Amino acid sequence: MSESSRWLSLADELFKTNPDIFNEDNYSVQSLSIYLRDLGRCVYCGLDLLQQRQHAYHFVSFDHLLPKDKYPALAKETTNLVLSCRACNGPKRQWNPNYDPKIVVGDGPLTDEQREQLIQRVRDYFREVNASRNAKFDRERELILTAMKKNATMAATAGA
Numbered sequence: 001m002s003e004s005s006r007w008l009s010l011a012d013e014l015f016k017t018n019p020d021i022f023n024e025d026n027y028s029v030q031s032l033s034i035y036l037r038d039l040g041r042c043v044y045c046g047l048d049l050l051q052q053r054q055h056a057y058h059f060v061s062f063d064h065l066l067p068k069d070k071y072p073a074l075a076k077e078t079t080n081l082v083l084s085c086r087a088c089n090g091p092k093r094q095w096n097p098n099y100d101p102k103i104v105v106g107d108g109p110l111t112d113e114q115r116e117q118l119i120q121r122v123r124d125y126f127r128e129v130n131a132s133r134n135a136k137f138d139r140e141r142e143l144i145l146t147a148m149k150k151n152a153t154m155a156a157t158a159g160a
């Protein structure tokens with residue numbers, strides 16, 4: 001039994017015994033099998049999407065690793081869908097990790113190895129685009145924390 005068919009059969013079994021699982025979000029057996037295969041974590045940043053209800057219900061999305069506008073044949077292909085938090089899925093958008101040298105040629109299902117290699121390219125891309133944003137945020141956080149401390153000092157002085 002292949003990796004994806006094993007996950008599909010586990011998801012199917014879970015659905016049969018618990019038909020209302022995640023039904024508020026209209027999960028299909030396919031979505032549930034992706035959730036299981038990716039161990040309930042965003043494949044890009046590692047966020048644990050099962051840690052609490054808010055994450056499981058509001059932070060989850062399913063990303064098309066190879067964007068559907070360029071790979072319409074893979075739009076519904078389980079091997080091309082990955083569990084992703086919304087914060088990662090948003091900025092990735094239609095960015096295509098299958099640049100030269102191409103990892104995937106053609107329209108067939110992705111192998112586990114191809115999926116891992118493509119995920120790694122997206123992680124590298126995020127590291128690159130987020131470097132300056134993270135540095136800017138570090139400065140912003142310092143400004144906010146400094147203002148909070150200043151307020152605490154002013155309040156202490158006013159109370160004295």
Ligand SMILES: [Zn+2]
Nearest residue numbers: 042045085088
């Ligand atoms: Zn993420």
